[in-house]
Amino acid sequence: MTVYTRYIINSMVVALAATMLFSCKNNFNEVQQIGVLQNAPIGEADTIHLKHTDSSKLIADLKSPKMFDYSNRPFGYSEFPKGIELTIFDKEGNPSKIFADYAISYLNTDLIDLRGNVLLATYTKDSLFTTQMYYDQKNEWVFTNEDYRLKKGYTDISGRGFDSSRNFKTYEMHEPSGPIEFNN
Template sequence: MKPLISNKILNIVTVFTVAMFFSCQDNFKEVQKIGISENEPIGVDYNLNLKYTDSGRVAANLISTKTLDYSNRDFPFNEFVDGVQLDIFHEENRKSTVVADYAIRYTETELIDMQGNVVITTHDNRVLKTDQLYYDQKNEWLYTNEHVSFKSEQDIINGHGFDSNAKFTNAEVLEVTGIITLEE
């Protein structure tokens, strides 16, 4: 009699175990989201000093005191809330620098929106100043519709709007409001 009761208990436990096993779902992504609000960043970096290398040489250096990572969103982005500085190193150690009070980089579109005291200084001392500047990383294109001041080799050009490739070989102030010619 004892083996019969033992077999019944074993069968009942087996049925419950199998039922529980097949009723479980893969909720790993849901478990990861527990405790993370959709409106909160998934990470915060302080004193970020990120170096990008290409073929063993430093090609760029990104510095920011506080960066928020919103890669958990449907439209992921990184926000540089306390300013950002990007040093770009060209061949022969020529350096260009981009500085802004605030920046946001959209991951999917590869668009960077820089705001507040945006200054680009190229390796050959051309300087662009504006309140907002966009950089399209895919097309390597800079543009704005805001007021700009652009110092070229011989002029300071003020106006509204700016278009240029990333190397500034075709930099253009769109609506020129004034030109100051520099003396040598």
């Protein structure tokens, strides 16, 4: 190989390396934004009032000041970061109300994860208070593994872990604790 050929090859390598060095730009902010856009909700709603009916009969009534829709995810969900007020009606039209400071409704499983000051109140004035509760919409079943307080009729019961139908007709207390009070 001649000196001239070597000179041309070396010049091309240097030119290529210089071009590559100067063509790079700092796009770290753009790379960060890719993840943000993929994690963003597909929809956002303020002050929602959603009514669910079946055969022109009101089944559920949901109110919330804020909702984020993540149904674009593989395991879709709706998030209610400022809490919910959910009224569920039984076959006779009797309401049960659920209040929570925060909620996530999972679309594939029909499960609602309620957190914060959670209260379930039935039309018979029975109430369950807890910090976290799950509501299975399909089976109309509520459960928690957290501490709870149940006020049913004249009784006031506390404990940890509770499973129940949403109207407390069938329920199981896992670890009742403290005295059971009967109010007159």
